[in-house]
Amino acid sequence: MDTLEALPTVETARKLGLLPDEYDRIVQILGRQPNFTELSIFSVMWSEHCSYKNSIVWLKTLPRDSDRMLAKAGEENAGLVDIGDGLACSFKIESHNHPSALEPYQGAATGVGGINRDIFTMGARPIAQLNSLRFGDLSLPKTRRLLRGVVKGIGDYGNAFGIPTVGGELFFDECYNTNPLVNAFSAGIVAAGKVAKATSYGVGNPVFIVGSATGKDGIHGATFASEDISAASTDKLPAVQVGDPFMEKLLLEATLEIIATGYVIGIQDMGAAGIICSTSEMSAKGEHGMRIDLDLVPTRQPNMAPFEILLSESQERMLVVIEKGKEHIIQGIFDKWDLNCAQIGEVTPPAPEGGGRLHFYRHGELVADVPAHDLVLGGGAPQYQREYREPAYIKEYEAFDADDVDDIDTDEIRKVAEHLLSHPNICSRRWVYEQYDSMVGTANRSTNAPSDAAVVRVKTPETGLSNKSIVITVDCNSRYVNASPRRGAMIAVAEAARNIVCTGGEPLAVTNNLNFGNPYVPEVYWQFVEAVQGMGEACRRFSTPVTGGNVSFYNQSSDDGPVFPTPTIGMLGLMEDPSNQMTLNFKNEGDVIFLIGPSTNDIASSEYLYSYRGIKAAPAPYFEFDTEWRVQEATKTMIRNGWLQSAHDVSDGGLFVALAESAMTGNKGFTIETDDRHRTDAFLFGEGQSRVVVSVSAEQQQQVEAYLEDTILPFVKLGLVTATGEYIIDGNTVMTSADAKGLYEPALSTIMA
Structure with missing residues (x-):
């Protein structure tokens, strides 16, 4: 031998x-x-x-484990979940980080190919793809080269293969200068009794x-x-x-x-x-x-x-x-x-x-x-169970006090709004998604209906007819996880569930892609352990078991150190009735706008604090699970009862960005009042969790208010949807939808030109 x-x-x-x-x-x-x-x-x-x-x-x-799990986590090529009527959804997320750092086009393309093979080796026909992408400082030529190569690789492979890319996320921070993260998600449908092993x-x-x-x-x-x-x-x-x-x-x-x-x-x-x-x-x-x-x-x-x-x-x-x-x-x-x-x-x-x-x-x-x-x-x-210890920076982050940061005045609201709407972490991803075919297969139900998660129609293998849709999303704010790994990972699970709920779906299960630095570094391993424990706690509370996924360690270099800990959550939801599909855009003049969930003086780890104020040392924002659960249950009920015109979760950029995104799509405006019990910057731009913006017709207003009062949920009537296109806050016009679009839509393409 x-x-x-x-x-x-x-x-x-x-x-x-x-x-x-x-x-x-x-x-x-x-x-x-x-x-x-x-x-x-x-x-x-x-x-x-x-x-x-x-x-x-x-x-x-x-x-x-759950009643819907049809394959043990990690034992098959991908996760498998019963979605009823004799059908199952196979789904999984995996990374192709290191190859993409060296050869972005092929690295990303083969990541797409590999994740789709995992799905169809289960006997499932892939019907939708998502991706979660993270890059370094976008002002660097190297970052722009990597972004171009990765997006083109995903687009060329997915488009030619014939599976729609229906959503995803894109995030920039200098910690990813050397190590971009390229996480690819795919989902497919198979008859429950015809699964390959x-x-x-x-x-x-x-x-x-x-x-x-x-x-x-x-x-x-x-x-x-x-x-x-x-x-x-x-x-x-x-x-x-x-x-x-x-x-x-x-x-x-x-x-x-x-x-x-x-x-x-x-x-x-x-x-x-x-x-x-x-x-x-x-x-x-x-x-x-x-x-x-x-x-x-x-x-x-x-x-x-x-x-x-x-x-x-x-x-x-x-x-x-x-x-x-x-x-x-x-x-x-x-x-x-x-x-x-x-x-x-x-x-x-x-x-x-x-x-x-x-x-x-x-x-x-x-x-x-x-x-x-x-x-x-x-x-x-x-x-192995490696040595781990809390990094020294955690104590510094936890010592942050918002009272040490001056609040903004009325005149500065527009300046902050302009900064956020044009920031690469918030602005339109049009430059990216226009390179993807989102309609091949004719199953995408959310291309012309903007929502917090993607909605993809399930077609039965025999007849092609079904009212069911899967609702899918990928989520993780890695800045939160870096600041507070356990809470940040819980937030990643909660936001994924919130996005599915705001779209009209029921969260079912999770696949994850755990992107971290070198596990032999005790501080990195501590981040990993904390994040896994936070994720596990949140998944148990939401009854969304983990079906499998991928661990990607060694996202670290001698020049930049480790990337932010990035436990990307890919979540599967189910929509039984297409009439439950909810979009995020405002519909009619005179509709009443409510903010459901707690308002706080929290500006911690917000994009506003991090990039506008330049303060990076802060913990993850407010999160309390019981409130999150009740907000989501209330949102589900209101959608299923037909009481809402729109629903949009408050996340990156805070309340103002959520309102602007809801208004821009239909060239609508809004007039709202801030809450004088809270800081202006926290109320408009803070990223405290467990909040949803909904709009309600005047005819349903009283019913919605009575229901929310019965649930003992914190909520506030913000104001009204307008047809003028003006964004009016406390009687002052901050900008118009045309202004917002002019900042939001071309920002990324201008940088990449």
């Missing part, structure tokens, strides 16, 4: 990203020294990206690799994603994959067709770590082994070494195990779609000691013999 090569040493293991004690553990597992191919296998499978070795201890504390069993069943040929792109990509970005990272461009959306479209159709035959035992996307990941995870789950002949793998380059074939992360590939005797049927389907379909091995019995072994051959020689169980998460892969 690899008899001509010298056996690797501990130093070789270190260069592959393994620790010395991990090398010793590998020797113990194998009962001998590993050869280079075997050591490479362990290095990728025990990388953070594949094994979650520094995070799984805490991930296990997240709520993972990522497993392997049945001695003698054939193992196929299908889709694209295997090349040298993406080798050690999982290891690359498990280390800090540095000046030397550009030398690792081969670790960045190259995507082909047209190939993926063919693979989608062929995959769904073979699953429909009923002859598929198991199927898994070849994402991180390629062939070795799929063979080991499927074998471990099915408690069988595999014999694989690497000579039979279709390759793009000649003379690829065994480790290169095993670790390649070439895109648009699947591993499929089918019933023996049905090979010709599967082959015929892939021939029809003009795709590679090569039998590369077969399922073997469990080993005498239990579990299955993987035997890989090249040129007739055994080049690797490894136990599947010991490679995988939940099996023998190492699990």
Whole structure:
């Protein structure tokens, strides 16, 4: 076995990203020294990206069960939730941060391709995509280059693949100068009884690799994603994959067709770590082994070494195990779609000691013999709980006192409003979303109906008819999480739920993308632990279990340090009746505007305080869960009773920005009164949570007021919707909708011109 090569040493293991004690553990597992191919296998499978070795201890504390859950978290290619009528929604979010930092176009494109493959390997047809993007200082040419490449990569791949991009979020801060975050979300629909599994069993069943040929792109990509970005990272461009959306479209159709035959035992996307990941995870789950002949793998380059074939992360590939005797049927389907379909091995019995072994051959020689169980998460892969301690800055942030900041006067309201409406973190994302096809598939119900979350119609596989819609969103204010990790993560879950509720949906479940710095830094690991605990608490309170997701550590560089802790929440909601769909735009002159939820003197961590005042040391804003819950329940009730004309949550930029966004769409105006019990800046621009702006027809005003009084919820009648387009506050015209649009709409495109 690899008899001509010298056996690797501990130093070789270190260069592959393994620790010395991990090398010793590998020797113990194998009962001998590993050869280079075997050591490479362990290095990728025990990388953070594949094994979650520094995070799984805490991930296990997240709520993972509900009556609607159809797949255990993390055990299949994606989460699976029952949405009724025999249908299920498969959804997931994953990062492609490191590849996007080096090669933004392909990094982002292959992130989109990978997340969609996770969905259709479940047997689900993808129907919608979202993305959560974070970049550094937009005044830097590098940031603009990265933004252009990422957005174009997402757009080109998603548009060609034919799945609409229906929403997302975009955030800028200098902490992301070196490490942008590119998180891709996809959702699909499948008949509940026709779900494919990522497993392997049945001695003698054939193992196929299908889709694209295997090349040298993406080798050690999982290891690359498990280390800090540095000046030397550009030398690792081969670790960045190259995507082909047209190939993926063919693979989608062929995959769904073979699953429909009923002859598929198991199927898994070849994402991180390629062939070795799929063979080991499927074998471990099915408690069988595999014999694989690497000579039979279709390759793009000649003379690829065994480790290169095993670790390649070439895109648009699947591993499929089918019933023996049905090979010709599967082959015929892939021939029809003009795709590679090569039998590369077969399922073997469990080993005498239990579990299955993987035997890989090249040129007739055994080049690797490894136990599947010991490679995988939940099996023998190492699990660590790292040292953690509170960062020193937390005490400084908590010492913030709003009384030390002068309030604004009436004359300064317009100045602050102009700053916020044109700020890259708040202004229109038109420059981004116009590069995406949001209407392909004709299922998007929110393109011409602006709302806090995306609404996508569910079409049944048989008839295409359904009244159901999924309501989906991605949310996280990473500034809040950095300031107060536990509360900030709770807010991320709460805002995702609030966005779904304000759109007329019922929150069901969560997928998450946990983006953090180096877990070996105790202060970074403390942020991670606090955020996971806050997220878990909020998900339990909202009854939104975590179906799975992704951990992305090592978003850190020597120049910029770690990124803000960014636990992105992808939330799935359900809308049973399309008449419940609610939009955020004001409708009619004379409609009454209410603010539901608490008004406070809170300006902490607001965009106003951070970028206008230049004060960065402040805790996360006010948040109290019971109030949040009651606000959301009241909003649901009012929407379902048909009492509201519009609903929009108060988030980035505070109340004024929420009002402006509600008014701009229909060129409406508003006249409101501030509350003299509170600071003007806090009332208009503070970002205290658990608040929703609603508009109500004059005929429904009395009923809404009586209902809110009965719920004992804090609320205030702000004023009225007007047809003049003027934004009037305390009798003074601050600006018009035309003024606001002139600031809000072109701001990002002007910077990117």
